[in-house]
Amino acid sequence: MSGAGRTAAGVGLFARGTRFLHRRWRVLLRLAGWSVLETGQTFLLGYALARALDDGFLAGRSGTGLVWLAVAGAGVLVGALGTGRVYGAVAALVEPLRDRLVTRVVARGVREADDGALSGLTQQVEIARDTFAGLVMVARSFVFTSVGAVAGLLALAPPLLLVVGPPLAAGVALFAATLRPLARRQEAYLAADEALAARLGAVCPGMRDITASGAEERIAADVGADVDAELRAARSLARFSVLRTAALAVGGHLPAVLLPAAAPWLLDRGVTPGALVGALAYVTQSLLPALGTLIHGLGTSGARLTVVLRRLAPRTDAGRPGGAQGTVGVRGPADRTGAAGPAPAPVPAPAPAPAEPALRLTGVTFSYGPGAAPVIDDLDLTLPPGAHLVVVGPSGIGKSTLTALVAGLLEPVRGDIRVHGAPVPSARAAALRVLVPQEAYVHSGTLGENLGLLRPAPVPEPELLAAADAVGLTSLLERLGGPGAPVDPAALSAGERQLIALTRAYLSYAPLVLLDEATCHLDAEAEERAERAFAQRAGGTLVVVAHRISSARRADRVLVLDGPRTAYGTHGELPARSPLYRELVGPWATPSDPALALGDADGVDAVAGAGLAGDGRHVVAHRAVGQVQAPGDLGDGCATGGQG
Incomplete structure (x- = not known):
C-alpha cells in the first residue's frame, strides 16, 4: 500500500474507532x-x-x-x-x-x-x-x-x-x-x-x-x-x-x-x-x-x-482493501494437481552441433567432500551421436553419481563435461538431455498431460499413441481409458509409473537420454522393449545405468565402474579385460543366457511375472543425490536409491 493509501486507511480506521x-x-x-x-x-x-x-x-x-x-x-x-x-x-x-x-x-x-x-x-x-x-x-x-x-x-x-x-x-x-x-x-x-x-x-x-x-x-x-x-x-x-x-x-x-x-x-x-x-x-x-x-x-x-x-x-476498488492490489503469478504444471508453483514450460531442445560428440567427459573427478575419496576419478569418456552405452558396477560405486554429473545435478571437482558441445551445467546442456531416475515422477491430472510434461505444447494424439506403443505403455494406456483419462499416482504401481516416465522422456526433444535404474521395476521383456525403443529413437543417444546383464548385451559399449580399475569396451571384450565384469557376468556369458540381475550370486531373476515387476507396492527410499548408499539391492532388482 502506498503512503497516501496507508494514511487514508489510518484516518478511516481512527474515525470508525471514535464512532464505535x-x-x-x-x-x-x-x-x-x-x-x-x-x-x-x-x-x-x-x-x-x-x-x-x-x-x-x-x-x-x-x-x-x-x-x-x-x-x-x-x-x-x-x-x-x-x-x-x-x-x-x-x-x-x-x-x-x-x-x-x-x-x-x-x-x-x-x-x-x-x-x-x-x-x-x-x-x-x-x-x-x-x-x-x-x-x-x-x-x-x-x-x-x-x-x-x-x-x-x-x-x-x-x-x-x-x-x-x-x-x-x-x-x-x-x-x-x-x-x-x-x-x-x-x-x-x-x-x-x-x-x-x-x-x-x-x-x-x-x-x-x-x-x-x-x-x-x-x-x-x-x-x-x-x-x-x-x-x-x-x-x-x-x-x-x-x-x-x-x-x-x-x-x-x-x-x-x-x-x-x-x-x-x-x-x-x-x-x-x-x-x-x-x-x-x-x-x-x-x-x-x-x-x-x-x-x-x-x-x-x-x-x-x-x-x-x-x-x-x-473492500473498495474491485474488492481490494484500500485500492487495487492484486497479486501477479505464473502457474505451471502444478495447476493441474492443485499444488501451486510457478514453472516455465519446457522448450524444444536447441539443435546439437553436428560435429560435436553427444557426450564428452574430460578428466572428470568428483568426491562427496574435501577429504573423501573420489567416486569418479579422472574419467575420460566420448560418445558419438546415436551411441548406446550401459554403465554397470556394484552398488555404491558411482553409477548414479555419473548420471547426476552428466545431468548437471552435481558439479565435478575437476574436469569438463559437455553435451553436444554445450558445457554442463548450462541451460543449453539441460535442454539437450533428459534424465529418468529410478523413482519415476507422475503427477495428478490426465495421462496425456503427464506424457507431454516435457513438451511446450500438447502432444498430438497419433504421436503420443505411437510413443506409447514403442515404449510398451499401450496396455496401461488402454486400461486407464486413453490419453484423456485422469491419473491417480498413488493407484499406480512402481512399474507403471516407470513406463509413464519412460514414454514422457521418449516424447521429449532432448537427444541424450539418461536412464538411471529407470526400468528396474519392469520385467526383462518390458525392459528390453523400452531400451530398444530409445536405442532406435531418431538422432538419439542412450546412457543406461543397468541392473541386468541383458542390458549390457544390447548396448554398443559398456562402462564398468570399478574405482581405479574402471574399464570400457564391448560386452564381448570386457570379460577378458575386467575382473569385475567377469564376476558380474559369471557363468552365464553365452548369448542364450537368461536376463539376470547383475551381481546376483544365486543366479535367480529377482523380478517375476510378465510385463511389470511384482514390486509388492513397497516403498523405495528417496535419498539426496549426495547420500552414500549401503551395498545391496532390493528384492525386485532396484538399487536402494543411493549412488549406485
Missing part, C-alpha cells in the same frame, strides 16, 4: 469507575508507606506504622476488586467489536464469495478481538496508575514531582514520537512474513511439479527474494525498537536513579525520609511496570491490530 467508542460511552464510564479503585490502590501504595515510616516507625509509634501498613493492604484488596470488575467492562467493550467484525466477514464471504472469509473468521477476527482487549487493558492501566502515582507524589512532597516528572514525561514523549514509524515497520515486517508464508504455502505442496518442470532456480530466486525482504524488515524493526528501550530507560529507570542521587537536595527542602521511600515505591512498583507494559504492548500489538483491521475493512 462514542456509541459505548456508558461502558467507558463503567470501565473508568472501576479503574478508580486501582488508582486508589496505587495512591495508597506509596502514601501509606511514607506515613508508616514518618508518623509510625521512625517516630517510635509502631502501632501507627502498622495501621498505615494495614491501610496499604486494604488498598490492595480494594484494587483487586476493581480489577475483577474491569475485566467485565472490557468484555462489554470488546465483544461488540468482535460481533461487528464477524458480521462483516460472513457477509463478505456469503454475498461476495470471498475465498478468504474462513481465514478472516477463524484467525483475523480473533486476533483483532484479543489485541483490542489487551490494548484497552494496557492503556487504561497506564493512565490510572500514572494518575494515582502523580497524586501520591504531590501529596507527599511537591519537590518529588520535580525529580520524577520530567524524565517520565520525556520517556512518554519519546515513545509517542516513535509510535507511528515503529508501527509502519511492524506492519512492513508482518506483511513480509505473511508474503513469505504465502509463497512457501504455494511452493511446498508443488515441489515435485517444480522439480519435474525444471523451475528450481526460478522458485529459489523468488523464495530468496521474500526471505531477504523479511530479513530487511526484521532488521529495520529491530534497529528502531532500540528507541522503545531508550524510552523505558528514560521514563522508568532514570527516576529510580535520580531519586537517591537527589536525596540530599530533597531532604534540604523538607522532604522526609518516608516520603523519599514512598516516591521510590511509586516509581519502581507502579510507574516503571505500567510504562514498560504500555511500551511493549502498544508498540507491538497496536501495529498488529491496525494491520488486521485494515484487512477486515470494507
Whole structure:
C-alpha cells in the first residue's frame, strides 16, 4: 500500500474507532469507575508507606506504622476488586467489536464469495478481538496508575514531582514520537512474513511439479527474494525498537536513579525520609511496570491490530482493501494437481552441433567432500551421436553419481563435461538431455498431460499413441481409458509409473537420454522393449545405468565402474579385460543366457511375472543425490536409491 493509501486507511480506521467508542460511552464510564479503585490502590501504595515510616516507625509509634501498613493492604484488596470488575467492562467493550467484525466477514464471504472469509473468521477476527482487549487493558492501566502515582507524589512532597516528572514525561514523549514509524515497520515486517508464508504455502505442496518442470532456480530466486525482504524488515524493526528501550530507560529507570542521587537536595527542602521511600515505591512498583507494559504492548500489538483491521475493512476498488492490489503469478504444471508453483514450460531442445560428440567427459573427478575419496576419478569418456552405452558396477560405486554429473545435478571437482558441445551445467546442456531416475515422477491430472510434461505444447494424439506403443505403455494406456483419462499416482504401481516416465522422456526433444535404474521395476521383456525403443529413437543417444546383464548385451559399449580399475569396451571384450565384469557376468556369458540381475550370486531373476515387476507396492527410499548408499539391492532388482 502506498503512503497516501496507508494514511487514508489510518484516518478511516481512527474515525470508525471514535464512532464505535462514542456509541459505548456508558461502558467507558463503567470501565473508568472501576479503574478508580486501582488508582486508589496505587495512591495508597506509596502514601501509606511514607506515613508508616514518618508518623509510625521512625517516630517510635509502631502501632501507627502498622495501621498505615494495614491501610496499604486494604488498598490492595480494594484494587483487586476493581480489577475483577474491569475485566467485565472490557468484555462489554470488546465483544461488540468482535460481533461487528464477524458480521462483516460472513457477509463478505456469503454475498461476495470471498475465498478468504474462513481465514478472516477463524484467525483475523480473533486476533483483532484479543489485541483490542489487551490494548484497552494496557492503556487504561497506564493512565490510572500514572494518575494515582502523580497524586501520591504531590501529596507527599511537591519537590518529588520535580525529580520524577520530567524524565517520565520525556520517556512518554519519546515513545509517542516513535509510535507511528515503529508501527509502519511492524506492519512492513508482518506483511513480509505473511508474503513469505504465502509463497512457501504455494511452493511446498508443488515441489515435485517444480522439480519435474525444471523451475528450481526460478522458485529459489523468488523464495530468496521474500526471505531477504523479511530479513530487511526484521532488521529495520529491530534497529528502531532500540528507541522503545531508550524510552523505558528514560521514563522508568532514570527516576529510580535520580531519586537517591537527589536525596540530599530533597531532604534540604523538607522532604522526609518516608516520603523519599514512598516516591521510590511509586516509581519502581507502579510507574516503571505500567510504562514498560504500555511500551511493549502498544508498540507491538497496536501495529498488529491496525494491520488486521485494515484487512477486515470494507473492500473498495474491485474488492481490494484500500485500492487495487492484486497479486501477479505464473502457474505451471502444478495447476493441474492443485499444488501451486510457478514453472516455465519446457522448450524444444536447441539443435546439437553436428560435429560435436553427444557426450564428452574430460578428466572428470568428483568426491562427496574435501577429504573423501573420489567416486569418479579422472574419467575420460566420448560418445558419438546415436551411441548406446550401459554403465554397470556394484552398488555404491558411482553409477548414479555419473548420471547426476552428466545431468548437471552435481558439479565435478575437476574436469569438463559437455553435451553436444554445450558445457554442463548450462541451460543449453539441460535442454539437450533428459534424465529418468529410478523413482519415476507422475503427477495428478490426465495421462496425456503427464506424457507431454516435457513438451511446450500438447502432444498430438497419433504421436503420443505411437510413443506409447514403442515404449510398451499401450496396455496401461488402454486400461486407464486413453490419453484423456485422469491419473491417480498413488493407484499406480512402481512399474507403471516407470513406463509413464519412460514414454514422457521418449516424447521429449532432448537427444541424450539418461536412464538411471529407470526400468528396474519392469520385467526383462518390458525392459528390453523400452531400451530398444530409445536405442532406435531418431538422432538419439542412450546412457543406461543397468541392473541386468541383458542390458549390457544390447548396448554398443559398456562402462564398468570399478574405482581405479574402471574399464570400457564391448560386452564381448570386457570379460577378458575386467575382473569385475567377469564376476558380474559369471557363468552365464553365452548369448542364450537368461536376463539376470547383475551381481546376483544365486543366479535367480529377482523380478517375476510378465510385463511389470511384482514390486509388492513397497516403498523405495528417496535419498539426496549426495547420500552414500549401503551395498545391496532390493528384492525386485532396484538399487536402494543411493549412488549406485
